[in-house]
Amino acid sequence: MAGLIGNIVERKPGSLKPHAPSLTSATSQNGFPVAKHRSQSAFAKARQQANASRPQQPPPVASSLPPSSSNGNDLSQTQPAQSDDWRTEMAQHNAATVEQMTDDQRQRAVSEIFDILGDGVGDLLKRAREARERKDTSVSHPIVAPLANLQPHAASPEGSRPQTPTKSALRSTFARSNAKNVSFTNVQPQVHVYESQPSSPRKVLGLLEPRTDVDGDVPVQVARRVVLADESADVALKDDPEAIRQRFFPNEPADNPALEWMKPSDAANSVDARVRFDLHGRPIPPDQVDVLPSHLGLHHHSQGSRAGYTLEDLFLLSRSTVPAQRASILGILAQITRRLLLGELDEHNLGATREQIRASALQSAAASVAESGSVGVRAVDLLYETLVSWDDDLMAIEGVWIHDGPMEESALAPLTLPTLLVHVRLHFSQAVLPEETLGQLLAILHRLSRDSLVTCEAIMATNGLLSATMRHFLPVSPGSSNAQAIAVLRQLAASSREHASALVDSAEMLLRYVAVFDPAQVDATTETLYLYATLARYGLTSSLAGLAAQHLSKLGQTIRTKLGSDAEPAYISLARAFIQALEVWVVCATDPHKTTPDHDLIWSQVVGLEWMKELLMFASVLGVAASAQLHADIWSALAAVLDGSRVNSPRAGEADKEEITVALLSGFQSGAERTVLRNAVEGLNDALQALATNSADTSLARLHSLSRHSRVLLAAVRLAGSAQQTGTTQQSLAEAIQNDGDIAGLLFSIPVHSLWTSSAIWEQPHRHVLLRPVSHLVFALLNLARARQVLSAANIIAATSAALAIVHSGVEEIAIAAIHNLLQGVSADLLEVLGYSNPSSITSLSTIKELEPFFVHELYKSKERSLSTYVTTPQSLPTSTTQIMSSRVSASRFRAADWPLWPLNSLLKSGSSSVFSNLPRDWDASETEITRGTLLLVQVIQRSIIQADLLTADVSTHRLRISRSEVVFGCMRVFMLEHGQEAGGQDQEVFRDTVVDALMRDLLRPFTLGNQSANAAVGDDLGLETVATRYLGPDTPFYQFYSDFVALYDAISFAHPLFGALLIPSLSMRYTSPDYRRLLFCDHAEMLAHIRVAAPNVLSGDAMEFMQPLEDNAEVLGGMLGGLVKATAHDFVRAVCLHHIASQIWPDISGNQENDEKVRARAVALLSAAVTQGDLATIREVATYGGCTTSGLLPLTTQAKTSRQAWLETFPDRRVAERLCGLLME
Structure with a gap:
């Protein structure tokens, strides 16, 4: 403290002698001196006086003895005398002035005094006089000279020059001497210190001490008057606004808006149930909101009497013009968002919904994301929480858009996407923000690429964004790389074929991660291989497999050495990416005419590179403890090799089948492969049983489990079907897999499961993508059952119909193949088994095979974009336009049991349907023949379902049997074929054909009142109005169709x-x-x-x-x-x-x-x-x-x-x- 406070030096008494005011100076009419404007500030005058009175010699050391009473420095004697002289002279002057005033002047002066001091001026003057009297009668205590006890100070380098007081000391002194302190209420003690109070400063300088009961009221200096507080003031004034008004503003009405400041705030009296937060984003308990002290910094908002900030306050302050405040608020919002995602705020009233809070947080973050420094860092952090962390569970579901509906309904609606992407590009280019923050921006960019095709197009359209991303996160020079940048490229490539074509050059630049493997860059190598597999699914960049053949072989050897029992997850992921890339390249080489460009990779290269042996070596190093998904990748790739070999190798690839069978048969009989397969079957059955027990419980965890087990079993079934050998008596690989695969049981149990009609799946976005491998598994089981002949012809027909009821997006190609097999499987022998004895129906067998183009047309007519198949095939390479599913899809169109009647729709719209312009050249069938074949197909499928005993308790839900309304409306369409036809346009109406008439009667007979036994097996009827919507659409009422039907009958x-x-x-x-x-x-x-x-x-x-x-x-x-x-x-x-x-x-x-x-x-x-x-x-x-x-x-x-x-x-x-x-x- 000695170094901060200057020496105290007492001035000489002569310099303190007051001068009485001059009587000759100009005065006002009321007797008070006229105010004079000073030409210098108080600080300037004080500095001038200090320089004038600066001592020239060191001050003498004062004696420790008290001075004598005759000492000229005795202030106790001189000061009161001087004060009394001044007061006496002023009193005399005022009295003389009043005597010289006229009555009118006196009256005006009195009125002026009352206007200034109020009606209580008499009481005020009385209290002032009593105070003077008390002071005059009080006993004067002698004042000891300040220099008497002053100790000599140490000499400074500047000699005896006094030190200037610090600013804090001046502030403290000024606050004590000049601050206005009008107190109407007692100062309440600080009752609570909240745990988030800031730490105390190192040195507390110039702070006023709290008021105590001993302190008196400090006089308030007001222009042209002095108001002295009275210790005996009425206590009622302190809390009563009306008493204050009556005393100090008696002439003002009670409802004067200018006096509203005296009344308690309405906000203080109102009860606000919204939660308030402290500076760490933690909710403040309601009982602490009104009692927390103000030094915590929790009162800087509109409701100054309440501690903490509501969300509305925070969102408002996030637009502050003060950068430091804006950064703090953005940090608080990020912490609140994090707590909201963790469920810590579920029990609090936030004043808004989760989505409203998210939208406001996105707006606040986007408004500051362009800035640098702490504001930009906090803005990116908030944006990361509201985008990446918020949708963390959805990011784990690959192959589906997070939101591909209207942009105004998206969570990204509050963002101006092009502007945000430009800011991201600038941050990547300038690299001013911390690396951790730039990594968060990269994760945000990845989240945007997962949102929808619109956002992917915006990313691709932002000039320089991808190049800046690659330069910063994927540097060519040695250094760490961020694999998430490659994941962004992979997602953009999967979004559309156009984007994939534009990214070919960028993908080729990443070949260095494969050519020169760096153990520190495992993730980058993994993502690069996944990117190549994604491009190859469009038939692109397959030539890279030939260019980097030696590097790929060396990489495969390195990976196999890492696949022990304690393999690291990073190397398991790398192995999966490597094998999946090989599988897609094998598919590209199967039919080189399907790649872009043609012959980019041919089968001879696959044979020369010995990829089949490469895959078998991977299978040999895997044990039971290895990842089941890695086993599935190997099986699926081997199945692709056998499919390509069947097309391109001699003897339909029998030699390759033999080699694979020898290598894997023992494993599927008693080795690791059998254990993995059995575990998959058990896991699949357990998942189906759990979902059937509680169909409402369709959590993501259960669906993920169902999807994983289905994928493993799908790979095994595909391998069994591709390895099916001919002309051998030894046990084949297909037989070994069939024994543990439970083909027949799963083939019928999966399609009739309640998960295919669960609203928790089909009415909620994203979850349906997890059912893609399940749907594909059913068709693979169907193909294996047909190849192995484990089911009768009627059961195959029934199983095909059941499988079509769950056909999923991306399975259309295999569904069309199943329909082809179904139509080809309708034979005279099958009709005899089904109980047909009418020869007229047999004549329509050849026509049934002509119906396939109509089903293909109905399956693809409403698709704007062609989704890549779940299992890549040569046919899907040139036709696929995207690899990502819509976030919301409807259930299978085949779920309605009247799908065999689709050809009638095309016949009714023959004038506008495009199916007739795309028919094969050798197709030749009349309208009557198409109608015969359609009606016969319906009957064959329905009788096969009944014979297969698929009518379980869930039949009304899955509607495997056609309903009464569906049959009635189908037959009504047969008659409506004559609607709009010209008279005499054809020899005979279709409905008058004897075969058509007989088929319709046979089809309708089970649904009449006279056939109650057949009616008992029919499920719930939806009604004609609902069924007709499938054909008429939502805008055409059934009444319009029925009125035309009645008119046609007439x-x-x-x-x-x-x-x-x-x-x-x-x-x-x-x-x-x-x-x-x-x-x-x-x-x-x-x-x-x-x-x-x-x-x-x-x-x-x-x-x-x-x-x-x-x-x-x-x-x-x-x-x-x-x-x-x-x-x-x-x-x-x-x-x-x-x-x-x-x-x-x-x-x-x-x-x-x-x-x-x-x-x-x-x-x-x-x-x-x-x-x-x-x-x-x-x-x-x-x-x-x-x-x-x-x-x-x-x-x-x-x-x-x-x-x-x-x-x-x-x-x-x-x-x-x-x-x-x-x-x-x-």
């Missing part, structure tokens, strides 16, 4: 019985709209006479669906009544009319209240019309109708007769009433 049917039977299902009361019934009973009432359908032939599972609920539309009831009294309604249609008319008349059937005037008026009108217009038989039917149930008509009971007679006693027309009573008594 025009060309000539009372065709099957045509008329198809009109009746739409009359069901399940369709709440009366339009269908009005169309038939009112608009086309003349047609009723031609519709003759007996009850057993009605296409329904329950006749009551036509009877209940009762029709209440007056127009439809009038049409039904007309059908009765005019005798135009027959058979089942007449029964429907009779039921609704009689039920509206008799309360005992309808249950309507007899005292309801509206109901009674309708009943009276209907009964009167029936009696006056109908014949006796019709009247008797209406009078004696007793109702119906599912079992049939009910007899009229005695109680019902009595009730009706009582009701007729009040009938207006007595003659009619008596006549009806007579009929009731018969």
Whole structure:
């Protein structure tokens, strides 16, 4: 402290002598001196006086004895005298001035004083006078001279020059002498110190000590007046705003807005339930919000009385113009986002949803990401948390877009993507930010590439972004590389064929990671091989395999030496990438005409490079403890080699099959391969069972497990199918795999599993991609079962239909192959097994094979982009446009069991369908033949499913059997083939063909009322309106189709019985709209006479669906009544009319209240019309109708007769009433 505070030097008394004010100076009318403006500041004057009074000699050492009373330095005597002289002179001057003033001047002066000092000026002057009196009567204590106890100070280099006080000391002194301190309330003690208080400074200088009870009020200096605080002031003033107003502002109204500052803040009284955060992003307990001290820095916001910051405060402060504050707030937001992701804030009221918080955080981060320094670092950190960490679970699911819907619905909507990408490029180019922050920016770029095709296109369109990324993270000079930069390139290549073609040159530059293997760059080598495999799936850069053949061979040897029992995960990943790249290159060489350019890699190179032996050496070094996925990669690559060998090698590759069988057979019989295969089958069954037990529990962990096990089994089944040998009696590799593969069980259990209809999968994005290997596995099992002949022909047909019900994106190619095999498998022997004895159906066998182009067209017609197949094939190389699935896909189009009726859709739209322009040249089939083959195919599939006993408890969910509405609508489309046709345009309508008519009758027969046993096996019916949407689309109502159907019946049917039977299902009361019934009973009432359908032939599972609920539309009831009294309604249609008319008349059937005037008026009108217009038989039917149930008509009971007679006693027309009573008594 001695070095900070200067020496205290007492001035001479002469220099302190006050001068009385001059009486001749100008004064104001009220007697106070006129204020003078000083030409120099107080600090300048003090510095001038200090220089003038600077001592020239060292001060003498004062005696330690007290000075005598006669000493001239005795301030206790001189100072009061000087003060009294000045006060006396001023009093005399003021009195003289007042005497010379006139009455008007005195009055104005008094008014001016009251205006300045208020109405309490008298009380103020009284307190001032009493204070002076107390001071005059008090005992004066002698003051010891300051120099008496002053110790001599050490000599400084500058001699006796006094030291200047520090700024902190000056500030402290100034604060104590001049600060205004108006206190209305007692200062509350600091009750709590929060744990996040800042550390104390090393030296506390110039700080005021807290007030204590001993301290008195400090006088407040106000212009033109002095207000002295009174110790006896009213305590009520301290907390009562109204008392303060009455005392200091008595003339102001209570509601004056200028006095609002005295009232408590509404924000302080209101209860804000939103959580508040401290400077570390931790939520502050609610009970501490109002009591935390202000020195913690938690009150710099709009609600200064409450500690902590709400999210709204933080987002506002994140746009601060002060960089340090902005950096701090961005850091707090990053910590809050991290806690939000960890679930630590789930129980707090954040005032917004998670997605709203994310959007605001993205905006705040994007606004500062362009800056350097701490602001840029914190902005990148916040952006990393809101993008990368937020979607960490989705980033683990490869092969699917995170969001490929409208950009305004994406999480990236708050970002201006082109601007952000430019900032990222600048940061990579300048490399000013820390390396860790640049790594976070690279991870953000990778996350953006995973979002959608739109973001990938934006990245590719940003000039210089990828080159800056490669220069910084993949330097050519020796140094560390960041493999995530190659992962960005791989994702961009997988997004589209166009992007992959643009990245070919960049990929070739990365060949150095393969040519010169660096153990420190294992991840970079792994990502490079994955990139080459991605490009090769489009048929690109396959020539690199030949150019780097020696380096690849050397790399393979190095990898095998690292694949021991304790292999590092990095080398396992490298081995998988190496083998997958070999597999895709083998596929490219299988058909060199499919690559770009042609013959980029040919099969002779594959043979010369001995890749098959390379793969077998990898298989030999793997044990049971090795990764099951690595085993699967080897099996899949060997299957690709055998498929290529079958096409390009002599004797269909039998020699290669023999070599692989010899190398692997023992392993699949009793070695590591068998253990891996069994574990995969058990794991798959366990996963399916767990999902079936609780179908709602479709967590990502379960689906990942299901996907992994399916992939292993898929590779084994593919290898078994490719290694199938001919002409040998020894046990083959396919037989060994089949014994442990549970082909038949999995082939039927997987397609009927509830996971294919689980809303938790299909209504949520991303999860469906994990089912791709499962769907592909079913088709591989189907191919193996057909090749091994482990199932009958009928079971193969049923299994194919079941597999098609779960066809997944990327499996279309193998699904088309399955359809081809299904159509080729329909033979006369199969029809005999299925119970066909009608020779007319056999004549359509050749036509069934002509249906394949229609199914191919329906499968691909709605695809804008062609997804690469899950297992790469030569056919997919030139046709694939992307390798990434949409985040949301619908279920298989084959799930609807009416998919065999698709050819009818093309026939109905023959004028606009493109399928007819893409038919094979040798294709030749008429419209009637296509219809025959379609109807026969439906029957073959349905009978095969029944024979295979696939009707489990889940049949209604998976809809393996076709429903009544699907069959009805399919047959309606057969008749609608004549809609819009010119008269005489062809020899005969399609529906009049005897084979077509017989096939439709056979197809509809199980769905009639007379076939209750067959109906019991039918699942839930969706209704015609729902089924028709598949063909008509969502914008065309079924009523429009039905009205055209009715008009066509009226025009060309000539009372065709099957045509008329198809009109009746739409009359069901399940369709709440009366339009269908009005169309038939009112608009086309003349047609009723031609519709003759007996009850057993009605296409329904329950006749009551036509009877209940009762029709209440007056127009439809009038049409039904007309059908009765005019005798135009027959058979089942007449029964429907009779039921609704009689039920509206008799309360005992309808249950309507007899005292309801509206109901009674309708009943009276209907009964009167029936009696006056109908014949006796019709009247008797209406009078004696007793109702119906599912079992049939009910007899009229005695109680019902009595009730009706009582009701007729009040009938207006007595003659009619008596006549009806007579009929009731018969």
